[in-house]
Amino acid sequence: MTNTTLVMLPGTGSDAAFVRASFAPASAAAGWSLVAVDPTPSDLIAGYRRALDDAVRAARRGGGRLLVGGVSIGAAVAARWLLDRADSGVGNRVVDGVVAVMPAWSGAPDSAPAAVLARSSAEMLRRDGLEVTLDRMAASSPDWLARTLAPSWRSQWPSLPDALDAAAAYASPTDDDVAAIDVPVAVVGVDGDPVHPVSVARAWTAAARRGAIATTTLDEVGRDSAVLGRCARDALAALAPADS
Structure with a gap:
């Protein structure tokens, strides 16, 4: 092309x-x-x-x-x-x-795994804060994924939970x-x-x-x-x- x-x-x-x-x-x-x-x-x-x-x-x-x-x-x-x-x-x-x-x-997102994960991550971020949530993500995710997402999540904080909720509700x-x-x-x-x-x-x-x-x-x-x-x-x- x-x-x-x-x-x-x-x-x-x-x-x-x-x-x-x-x-x-x-x-x-x-x-x-x-x-x-x-x-x-x-x-x-x-x-x-x-x-x-x-x-x-x-x-x-x-x-x-x-x-x-x-x-x-x-x-x-x-x-x-x-x-x-x-x-x-x-x-x-x-x-x-x-x-x-x-x-x-x-x-509709309903119970799709990505939507469920986004909603639960948004809830955790609001409740426990960014660094605690990142630590939990790192403990439960492949190393490469945690390394990739950590700087992005930090750059999008404190609006990151809003982005996660918007994605989780998207048709x-x-x-x-x-x-x-x-x-x-x-x-x-x-x-x-x-x-x-x-x-x-x-x-x-x-x-x-x-x-x-x-x-x-x-x-x-x-x-x-x-x-x-x-x-x-x-x-x-x-x-x-x-x-x-």
């Missing part, structure tokens, strides 16, 4: 640093520019949508194209944003595809919604992740008009998060013949 920018929204509690680490190498190899969006924890969802609107305006000014997506809640917000912009023709005019990495649920696209997306949907699933079940990623792929999935494992992500970017690139490559 010529003059293409990949705009990626982080997952809940994460930040642009993780997005850059995960997607910059694959973006460079594919010839894309990468925009890693930093969250505004006090206004998480609206902030992500503003960033996508800004990216559209920049693409129109520069004559470029966009791939939009995100990790976990970021994937849901990007997909919903594109659906909400369908009447304006954004998909046909500027956006060439959606990159949905580790989608956490479809439809993700349903299967019917995903089927209405009129551009290719590249999905990345992670086997062994109890918070982002790979079954959700497979359901998004099956629902999409033009969908492809690439999977990795939680251990591989822990060793090198750039595997997520490589999987996203592979899924998009699998969709390229349908676009030609």
